Structures are given as structure tokens and as C-alpha cells.
Amino acid sequence: MNTLIIYDENGAVIATMSGGEHGAIGTAVVEVPENMTVSHVNTATGEVILKPREKTAAQQLETLRKAAMVTASNFSDEEAAAVPDLYPAWEPGETVAVGDRRYDAHTGKLYKCLQAHTTQPDWKPVDVPALWAEI
Numbered sequence: 001m002n003t004l005i006i007y008d009e010n011g012a013v014i015a016t017m018s019g020g021e022h023g024a025i026g027t028a029v030v031e032v033p034e035n036m037t038v039s040h041v042n043t044a045t046g047e048v049i050l051k052p053r054e055k056t057a058a059q060q061l062e063t064l065r066k067a068a069m070v071t072a073s074n075f076s077d078e079e080a081a082a083v084p085d086l087y088p089a090w091e092p093g094e095t096v097a098v099g100d101r102r103y104d105a106h107t108g109k110l111y112k113c114l115q116a117h118t119t120q121p122d123w124k125p126v127d128v129p130a131l132w133a134e135i
Contacts, residue, residue, distance in 0.1 A: 006048045081135045084110035092121040110135045
């Protein structure tokens with residue numbers, strides 16, 4: 001009897017199928033997760049090995065950017081000021097809380113919110129010191 005065994009990248013079994021009469025497995029539809037691809041198939045055993053799908057350079061860069069932003073959220077003001085472009089850009093129409101940091105691309109400076117508000121086109125950080133402090 002033939003058996004089809006499908007593993008994930010860690011060697012865990014995802015699915016198995018055994019053949020019917022005369023050992024034929026027939027047609028099988030197996031959903032492969034979007035982040036996985038087939039590594040290889042062992043035709044002698046029927047094993048299908050999956051591996052993580054490789055990320056594009058743009059996807060890898062985006063992952064690094066997100067990791068940097070998470071790390072930057074714990075920076076002191078002094079550390080944050082050294083890498084202002086790791087923070088979200090200031091833009092109108094966004095609700096911000098006290099302590100939120102925003103990068104102003106026009107001035108190249110980083111600002112910290114002093115009072116919760118919804119940003120307005122004419123309330124740019126550089127123009128409203130009651131709402132924003134330059135870091």
C-alpha cells in the first residue's frame with residue numbers, strides 16, 4: 001500500500017493519505033500555506049517536504065523596518081532623536097496620544113505629542129508647540 005505523507009519545514013506531519021485498492025493513492029488536493037512551498041517529493045516513499053517560501057528583498061526590508069520600529073518604540077528621547085526616520089511620519093487626520101512620536105519630513109526633526117488630538121493640516125508640529133515638543 002502506498003502512503004502520501006506531507007511534512008512542514010520542522011518535520012511535523014501535516015497530512016497523510018493511504019492508497020486504496022492496488023496501492024493507488026489517486027488524486028489529492030493539499031492546501032499548502034501561503035508562506036510555504038514544496039521543497040521536494042520523495043517518489044519512493046510519497047513524502048512531500050515543504051519549506052518556507054523565500055521572501056523578496058522588499059519583503060525582507062519591510063520585516064527589518066518593522067523590527068526597527070518596534071525596537072525604536074522603547075528608545076529614550078535622546079536615542080530616538082538620533083534615528084528620527086524610524087518613526088511614523090506626521091500626517092494630518094491621525095489621532096495621536098500623549099507621548100506618540102512623529103517624524104516631520106519637512107523639517108527632518110522628530111516630535112513628541114504633548115496633548116492627545118487629531119492632527120490637522122494647519123497644526124504641523126513645528127507650528128504648534130502646545131501640541132508637539134521637538135525631541
